[in-house]
Amino acid sequence: MEHYHMNLTLKVWRQKNTKSKGNFDTYKVKDISSEMSFLEMFDVLNEQLIKEGKLPIAFDHDCREGICGMCSMFINGQPHGPWQQNTTCQLHMRAFKDGDTIVVEPWRSQAFPVVRDLMVDRSAFDRVIQAGGYISVNTGNAVDANAIPIDKKKADEAFMAAACIGCGACVAACPNGSAMLFVGAKISQLSLLPQGDPERESRALNMITQMDKEGFGNCTNVYACEAECPKGISVANIARMNKEYLHAGLGTEEN
Amino acid sequence: MGLTGFFLITFLIVHCFINSMIFFNDGGETFNHWGHFMGSNLIVRTMELGLFAFLILHIVQGLILWAQNKAARPVRYAMNKAEKNSKWYSRSMGLLGTLILLFLILHLYHFWVPSRFGGMANVQVLETTTLGGYSNQEAHNLYLAMQQVFQNNLLVVIVYVLGVFSLFWHLLHGFQSAFQTFGINHKRYTPIIKGIGVIYTTVICLLFVLMPVSIYMNWIN
Numbered sequence: 001m002e003h004y005h006m007n008l009t010l011k012v013w014r015q016k017n018t019k020s021k022g023n024f025d026t027y028k029v030k031d032i033s034s035e036m037s038f039l040e041m042f043d044v045l046n047e048q049l050i051k052e053g054k055l056p057i058a059f060d061h062d063c064r065e066g067i068c069g070m071c072s073m074f075i076n077g078q079p080h081g082p083w084q085q086n087t088t089c090q091l092h093m094r095a096f097k098d099g100d101t102i103v104v105e106p107w108r109s110q111a112f113p114v115v116r117d118l119m120v121d122r123s124a125f126d127r128v129i130q131a132g133g134y135i136s137v138n139t140g141n142a143v144d145a146n147a148i149p150i151d152k153k154k155a156d157e158a159f160m161a162a163a164c165i166g167c168g169a170c171v172a173a174c175p176n177g178s179a180m181l182f183v184g185a186k187i188s189q190l191s192l193l194p195q196g197d198p199e200r201e202s203r204a205l206n207m208i209t210q211m212d213k214e215g216f217g218n219c220t221n222v223y224a225c226e227a228e229c230p231k232g233i234s235v236a237n238i239a240r241m242n243k244e245y246l247h248a249g250l251g252t253e254e255n
Numbered sequence: 256m257g258l259t260g261f262f263l264i265t266f267l268i269v270h271c272f273i274n275s276m277i278f279f280n281d282g283g284e285t286f287n288h289w290g291h292f293m294g295s296n297l298i299v300r301t302m303e304l305g306l307f308a309f310l311i312l313h314i315v316q317g318l319i320l321w322a323q324n325k326a327a328r329p330v331r332y333a334m335n336k337a338e339k340n341s342k343w344y345s346r347s348m349g350l351l352g353t354l355i356l357l358f359l360i361l362h363l364y365h366f367w368v369p370s371r372f373g374g375m376a377n378v379q380v381l382e383t384t385t386l387g388g389y390s391n392q393e394a395h396n397l398y399l400a401m402q403q404v405f406q407n408n409l410l411v412v413i414v415y416v417l418g419v420f421s422l423f424w425h426l427l428h429g430f431q432s433a434f435q436t437f438g439i440n441h442k443r444y445t446p447i448i449k450g451i452g453v454i455y456t457t458v459i460c461l462l463f464v465l466m467p468v469s470i471y472m473n474w475i476n
């Protein structure tokens with residue numbers, strides 16, 4: 001791949017804290033290598049800001065290898081930028097060319113309040129998982145991993161659902177701010193497996209109740225989530241969640 | 256939304272099928288026969304109540320959905336390339352539904368109101384003996400009513416075409432969406448369901464568009 005350098009204009013959302021209003025600030029960066037990642041470009045910009053005595057831009061990141069799901073940035077109108085099935089940290093500057101203007105915003109969702117600049121609080125996801133994303137395990141010695149036979153197809157589907165990294169791009173992309181791709185994946189990865197069977201009904205009910213409580217919107221099957229998900233999580237998981245919910249809602253004695 | 260949507264989809268099949276009888280070119284005889292059957296049948300009249308209940312429910316659900324989903328995204332993006340990840344009509348179900356509703360008000364005013372509340376009885380009563388089957392009952396000549404509404408009335412025809420156009424996009428999303436809502440998403444069957452949805456939507460909307468257009472153009476008599 002051809003290596004080149006570029007000068008860019010960045011319009012970045014700056015916001016002091018959750019309560020303050022926030023606005024876009026414009027910055028120029030020079031000599032950015034096409035081999036840098038998007039976050040490395042932000043590192044360069046922040047070094048520059050520190051030298052100028054200004055406050056650096058706050059943004060979330062951790063692994064920088066596409067597995068932790070922290071690097072939430074809405075880049076030029078798309079979560080995680082223009083590349084498909086890709087996170088911001090894995091977005092390389094070769095996706096842009098010299099002279100480009102790039103607009104960077106935080107995730108916009110009632111359930112994900114902005115903490116500062118581009119950082120949002122995604123603990124709503126944690127609370128949804130706490131509401132039902134667990135299984136019962138016997139105490140004592142750990143059981144042999146292969147003690148329970150599992151249909152290969154189901155194991156594969158559960159694994160694909162488990163690939164969700166909880167990044168929140170689905171919520172960010174959805175015009176309704178719905179979290180149903182995330183919750184669908186988290187419900188599916190457990191309900192498809194025999195280990196997840198005991199809590200199957202209460203899990204669906206409790207996680208969906210929590211999801212609504214957090215202020216996420218409702219799915220109207222726009223499927224923007226699937227198109228923008230860095231892990232290619234399928235909307236089939238949303239259908240499965242709807243089915244689980246229907247079964248649980250009709251069949252259970254809990255409320 | 257899914258359940259009420261399914262019901263409305265089923266209604267549209269019956270509605271479209273019966274109205275298509277005007278294409279028999281028999282001066283509306285077959286159409287009037289079935290129109291009378293539907294209008295004078297207790298079961299159908301009961302179902303009509305259900306239809307209105309479901310339509311209102313569908314609209315109320317839609318409004319609640321719209322309000323909740325708007326609240327879930329209070330701050331809009333300055334730059335949003337939604338066209339890269341989804342279809343415009345999937346994102347515009349509320350708008351399309353509202354356009355359909357506006358059209359429906361006019362539509363009900365044209366046919367349903369006069370037929371139910373007497374406006375039609377004075378001018379367009381048929382002797383049912385000519386319709387066969389029903390002895391000595393009065394039946395509305397709904398075919399004549401159609402002609403009176405559409406003939407020489409370009410503006411009304413255009414509004415009807417636009418109404419059906421909105422319905423087309425609403426159903427193109429809605430048909431497959433209703434299955435997903437009920438948890439049906441299958442590697443083999445979902446592409447078939449989507450295909451049937453496209454065919455259903457196209458056929459229904461084409462027939463509905465043809466009705467006012469062919470009456471206006473005098474293609475049928």
Ligand code: HEM
Nearest residue numbers: 220256257260263264317348349352353356429432433436
């Ligand atoms: C002839 C009439 C109509 C039919 C056949 C119809 C059909 C449908 C169907 C099948 C769905 C999808 C259900 C789902 O996703 O679970 C839907 C959704 C929806 N409809 Fe209608 N509808 C009609 C009229 C209306 C009207 C008058 C409104 C008025 C406001 C409306 C507003 C909506 C909204 C907001 C949605 C939700 C968006 C979504 O689920 O994607 N519809 N409709």
Ligand code: SF4
Nearest residue numbers: 164165167168170229
């Ligand atoms: S479903 Fe995809 S987009 Fe949503 S949180 Fe999981 S990995 Fe991110």
Ligand code: FES
Nearest residue numbers: 064068069071089
């Ligand atoms: S920083 Fe971990 S996924 Fe991007």
